[in-house]
Amino acid sequence: MSETASTTSGVAERYALALFELARDGGSLDTVAADIARFEALMAGSPDLVRLVRSPVFSADDQLKAVTAVLDRAGIGGYVSNIVKLAARNRRLFVVMDIFKAYRALLAAHRGERTATVVSAEPLSDGQTADLKAALGEITGKAVLLNTSVDPSLIGGLVVKLGSRMIDTSLKTKLNQLKIALKEVG
Template sequence: MHAASRDALAKCREKLQGTIGQKSDGGATAATIGSELFQVVEVLDADRSLRIAVADSSAPAAARQDLARSLFGWKVGDATLEIVLEAVGQSWSNPRDLRDGLVDLGRLSLLASAAAQGQLATVEDELFRLGRIVAGNPEFEQALADRQAPADAKRALLGTVLYGKVTAVTETLASQAVVRPESRPAEDLDALSRMAAELQGTSVADVTSAKDLSDEQLSSLKARLGKIYGKDMAVHLSVDPTIMGGLVIRVGDEVIDGSVSGRIESMRRRIP
């Protein structure tokens, strides 16, 4: 996002946090806002002229808000409408940034509802595991990313994997991710998982192992990484037998390659 849009999003996030913070309903309001914001996004995705009109910074903010109120006032609750009006009243760099901002706010709302229910860590793990499932099945990912496929068909396909196996928040977040016009399912699910981790105040370590790790090994690894980086860590584990042994650990831009294949490659580079 450009600077103007980042500023607009920051103000909208502040508004959202204030709205959710006023409620003590176990995350119900946050969940409703998140789901309804996704409905608003779907309407904007389906109508380019409308998307441009509500983000037109050359028009008075009040006019844009009146348009949004006439369109969504009877479709969403008062709390959601307040967030929508706050968003369209801001100056965004382009219509896409407004749309992406609403997606961000919807995701934050749903993750806040998970946090209120004590499910945020579970949602983070479910989103990560789902992302690995999608990434490991190219045909499945291609079907979910197909821009020509109807949204309902993609939701139904995803539902065959999710039904009865994940929390309601995870299902809603994942379903919205795969129906986005520019959907990159595995990447979007990974981004959602990282967002959930950040809201818990943790950093993410992407760990690749030649074989699965036990719960005890994962706990030990988390503790060691926490000491190294001085913060709580969430470990996202992927299994890749081709590394032959050891671990490859990525935290942000830093890579620690302790794999057997990595050591062999390092030796090859040193041999003249």
């Protein structure tokens, strides 16, 4: 890991731990998680907000004014608003999404949950999601949260990452394995 990535990760984890402890002590763990989800949805829907958050071109004052306006307009206050504004003041706004990711990890550990990353060729139905959560829950003995994404290049199947384990049942991988096997034969 590069020095910069390690430093960024450490900063995000420190901010996330502070946010988690404040939320836990204030009885606001779920409220903070909901506000984080709302801010992430804003980021997902606005390339301009992403540019503002990630770009070092904007001054700390400009970033602070802009994110304050966004947070106020979205009705996001409390701990999440404070941590985003603090990150902006300290020229650390670019790590805000890493802060949120680390917060979710702390929250999941606090609740005894595990998180699995699932990539599918097409969006999973509610029934498929429930079945997958149940199957992974049986394996781990804990509640499992899913971070899902779609990658049409998989053609079919799933790629599931749970901790250090990865299960790849995608058609793309199977076709690549067949291609390699045929090259060895021919």
